[in-house]
Amino acid sequence: MPSLPPIRPEDEVRARERRGTGAFDAPAADEPDLSLFEYALRLGDDSLILGQRLAEWTGHAPSVEVDLSLANMALDLVGQATHFLNYAGAVEGRGRDGDQLAFHRDVLDFRNCLLVEQPNGDFAQTMARQFLFSTWQKMLFDHLTRSKDEMVAAVAAKAVKEVSYHEELSAEWVIRLGDGTEESRQRMQDGFDWNWRFVPELFDMDELAREAAMRGIGADLTILRDVYHAKVRSVVEEATLVLPSDQRPILGGRRGHHSEHLGHLLCVMQFLPRTYPDATW
Amino acid sequence: MVAAAVDHGAENRAAGGRQSEAIWAVLEAVPDPEIPVVSVVDLGIVREVDAQSGRVVLTPTYTGCPATLVIENMVRGALDEAGFVDVRIETTLSPPWTTDWISDVGKRKLRDYGIAPPRGRGERSVECPQCGSAETQEISRFGSTPCKALWRCCSCAEPFDLFKCH
Structure with missing residues (x-):
């Protein structure tokens, strides 16, 4: 029988420093990369919440072809969310997978932008939201295909x-x-x-976004802004519409400060796994 | 973005040994659950078979394709049944799947089944899989599954699915 491992001087030092954490018994695990976790959550939550919103149209769209389009886009988005949230869970290292993160977090823990949680309204309002978001997401993902994080780059590509x-x-x-x-x-x-006031948040570079960009994981959104506005403007002009004047930016989604709409969305989305916790397909 | 047109799956197959060839043959009999006339090999989603290290690498078609899990289960079943219980199944996202990887046999099978195969690069017209006419038009960008669009033929008036270029 092997004897217990010898206690080395550095073990004693570490035990004193980390009193109460059990560090004496187990070597300290590598600290999880919490910035990467948060960044993956943002990407995943954007896709998840918009996917759920679009899925609300299923069976209610103006025509069967549109119904199929909306359901298929929802599927694409939920697919992205599955990859990003599973990855976020793995990075966090606390045993949570994508389903855990999607169905067992509450409003304050969601990191999606406010635009995606906005109500569907009529079909036009849904399309305005989709256009503003997808134009941004396309530019972002183009950029993220060159991310230094292999998984982020692979999902984006x-x-x-x-x-x-x-x-x-x-x-x-x-x-x-x-x-x-x-x-x-x-x-x-x-x-x-309705939706225009939530666009500035898409380009907000808070501390985490700056860190992710600096590490080459995320994108520097400020360099995408002008191209985005030019793209939006050209479509809006062709549509003979007028962009609303810029207002005070509404921020907060990335910190969990959401509009009232997200809670209602989660009620529906999370009902089944919360009510029947052991339910499986 | 550079389209990854090189089919490493086909390259890998050419390089494999007899054991690998046997595994490829098993996979060739696994149908796609939504379009059962084509196999997972025809579709180009089998990226690698390595008999030596005992693994098969699959890639999903679309990010949210619900068939992905079903395909994995079916491949597992087929491998087990053929005695390859120790062969692991791994999935990879990179490089992303493209319709360029659908084999010529696969494209022919799709057409015979009534689904217009994806257009080649630079190819604009879509031929009706029923009557062969090029007088066709798109009805809806999205069809019954994420990988298909809904079209109709102006000559024979039949609606049909087009496997989207991806």
């Missing part, structure tokens, strides 16, 4: 092809409805009026 579809499809609808009848134009304009 996989998803960017799907996101181009989302961008094209929503831009087509913005133009078709904007440059359509008096009523469809008004509804599209209302859709932009």
Whole structure:
């Protein structure tokens, strides 16, 4: 029988420093990379919440073809979320997987931007939100294909092809409805009026975003902003719409300060796994 | 982004030994659950078979494709049944799957089944898989599954699925 390992002087030092943490018994595990965890959560939560929002349309869209489009886009987004959230869980190293993170966190722990949690409204409002988001996400993922984090780069490269579809499809609808009848134009304009105020948050570089960009994991969003605005402007002009004037930016989603809408969304999304915790497919 | 058109799956196959060839043969009999006329090998989602280290590497078609798990289970079942119980299944996201990896046999099978195969690079027209006419038009960008778009033929008036270029 091997005897217990000898106690080395450095073990004693560490035990004194880390009193009460059990460090004497086990060598200190590598600290999880919590910035990477948070960054992956942001990416995953954006996709998850917008995917859930789009899924709300299933069976209610204006036509069967649109119904299929919205459900398929939802599927793409939930697919992205699965990869990002599983990865976030693995990085965190506390045994949480994507499902745990999706279904067993509450509003304050979600890190998605405010734009994706905005209510669907009518079809025009949904398309305005989709266009503003997908145009941004396409640029972001293009950038993230060169991320120094292999997993982030792989998911981005996989998803960017799907996101181009989302961008094209929503831009087509913005133009078709904007440059359509008096009523469809008004509804599209209302859709932009509702969602436009949540765009500045997409480009907000807080401390974590700056750190991620500096480490080469994330993107420096400030360099994408001008191109984004030019892209949006050209579609909006073709649609004969007017962009609302810039307002005071509304921030907070990345810190868990959400609008009232997210709680209602989570109620529906999380109902089953919370009510029947052992339910499996 | 540079499209990864090189089919490393095919390259890898050419380099494998007899044991690997036997595993490829097993996988060739595993159908795609949503389009059962094509196998997982025809689709190009088998990226690597390494008999020596005992592993098979798969890649998903679309990020959110619900068939991914089903495919893994079916591959597991087929390998077990053929006696390859020790062969592990791994998945990889990189390089991302592209329709360029669908084999010519796979494309022919799709067409015979009534699904227009993905267009080659620079190819604009879509031929109706029923009557072969090039007078076709898109009805919807998205079809019954993420990988398909809905089209119709203006000559024979039949609607059909187009496997999207990806």
